[in-house]
Each structure stands twice: as C-alpha cells, then as structure tokens.
Amino acid sequence: MKKSYRSVRMERHHKRFGTGGLNLVSLMDIFTILVFFLLVNSSNVQQLPSSKAVKLPESTAQQLPKETVIVLVNNDQILVQGRVIANVNRVLASEENVIxxxxxxxxxxxxxxxQQVSEEEGLDVTVMGDKQIPYKLLRKILATLSEANYTNISMAVMKRGNKNEDGAG
Incomplete structure (x- = not known):
C-alpha cells in the first residue's frame, strides 16, 4: 500500500525534529503557586502549646483558641509564655489575693x-491549668489577671470526643 504525500512528509519531519516534548515550565509554575497557597493557608490552624506537665480538663467546647498571652499553671510553677514566673507552693502560702x-x-x-484595646475592653489571655490545681490558686490567678486589665480570660480545655466517635454507642 502506497503512503500519501502528507504521511511521507510528516514522517520526514518527525525524523528530522523529533517528537514534541512536554513543557515543564508551566507545570512547575502551577506547582509553585500551589505550594505557596498551601503554606499561607496552613497557618490558620490554632494550637495551644503542649506541655506534658499539664493535664487539661475535658470539655465539649467547639470554639478554637485564639492567639493570646498564655498563662500555664501546673502543680509546681506558674509560667507566662514559657517563662517561669512564680512557685505554686509560695503563692498558696501567701495571704495576698494578687500574685x-x-x-x-x-x-x-x-x-x-x-492588641490595640481601650481601657474598658481589656486584653485577652488564655489560662492553661492542670485539672488538679486547687481552686484557691486559680482564684488568685484570675484576680491577678483582672487586676492587670486582662478581662477576656479563656480557659484551655481538651476537646472531649463524642460517644459515637469512641465506638461506644
């Protein structure tokens, strides 16, 4: 069977110039944009710092934590943003209501x-307290925070799983 003039010409052309390749520049541009998009939008997840010394109480709270000043209280120390501020035993022994x-x-x-906040609004703070700390200590911490104009106080808790999620109906 005889080939047409066009098919002969196309064979000659492909032998001379090779087959067409895949343009990777456009593909790399798309993946670069995708990576930047994912990096920028992945920072929206807010997590509180974890501490093995603090066991948070469980709750069914649905609200995600905001970025605020974090006061961490365990059985030995009171920490603000990771810096040790006071000893719990000394605070409990003190008669003052303010630390x-x-x-x-x-x-x-x-x-x-x-934060740009007016005097009557107050600032935001998150208290991460161990579930075993005494109420007397918590009351002193809350009184001190309100004295320092931190009136929007959030208590950090662990989200309790639903019964359906645990497998127990």
Missing part, C-alpha cells in the same frame, strides 16, 4: 502586646 510577680509580668506583656 505580684504575675501582675508585673502581665503588665510587661500588655506593653509588648500588638
């Missing part, structure tokens, strides 16, 4: 804060 070291540190945090 002076915590008040001073919260004033420093308020000055360094990026």
């Amino acid at each position: 002076p070291e915590l008040l001073q540190e919260m004033a420093i945090q308020a000055r360094n804060s990026w």
Whole structure:
C-alpha cells in the first residue's frame, strides 16, 4: 500500500525534529503557586502549646483558641509564655489575693502586646491549668489577671470526643 504525500512528509519531519516534548515550565509554575497557597493557608490552624506537665480538663467546647498571652499553671510553677514566673507552693502560702510577680509580668506583656484595646475592653489571655490545681490558686490567678486589665480570660480545655466517635454507642 502506497503512503500519501502528507504521511511521507510528516514522517520526514518527525525524523528530522523529533517528537514534541512536554513543557515543564508551566507545570512547575502551577506547582509553585500551589505550594505557596498551601503554606499561607496552613497557618490558620490554632494550637495551644503542649506541655506534658499539664493535664487539661475535658470539655465539649467547639470554639478554637485564639492567639493570646498564655498563662500555664501546673502543680509546681506558674509560667507566662514559657517563662517561669512564680512557685505554686509560695503563692498558696501567701495571704495576698494578687500574685505580684504575675501582675508585673502581665503588665510587661500588655506593653509588648500588638492588641490595640481601650481601657474598658481589656486584653485577652488564655489560662492553661492542670485539672488538679486547687481552686484557691486559680482564684488568685484570675484576680491577678483582672487586676492587670486582662478581662477576656479563656480557659484551655481538651476537646472531649463524642460517644459515637469512641465506638461506644
């Protein structure tokens, strides 16, 4: 069977110039844009710092944590943003309702804060307290925070799983 003039010409052309290749530049541009998009949008997930020394109480709270100043309280120490501020035993032994070291540190945090808040609104703070800390200590911490104009106080809790998720109907 005889080939047409066109098919002969196409064979000659393909032998001379080779087959067409895949243009990878466009594909790389698309993947680069996709990577940047995922990097920018992956920072929306808010997580509280984890500490093995603190066991948070469980709750059915649905609200995600905001980025605020974090006061971490375990059985031994009170920490603000990871810095040790006071010893729990000394605070419990004290008769004062306000913890002076915590008040001073919260004033420093308020000055360094990026939040622009009026005097009556107050600042935001998250308290991560071990579920075994005494109420007397928690009351002193809350009184100190309100004294330092941190009136929007959030308590960090672990989200309790639903019964359906656990497998127990």
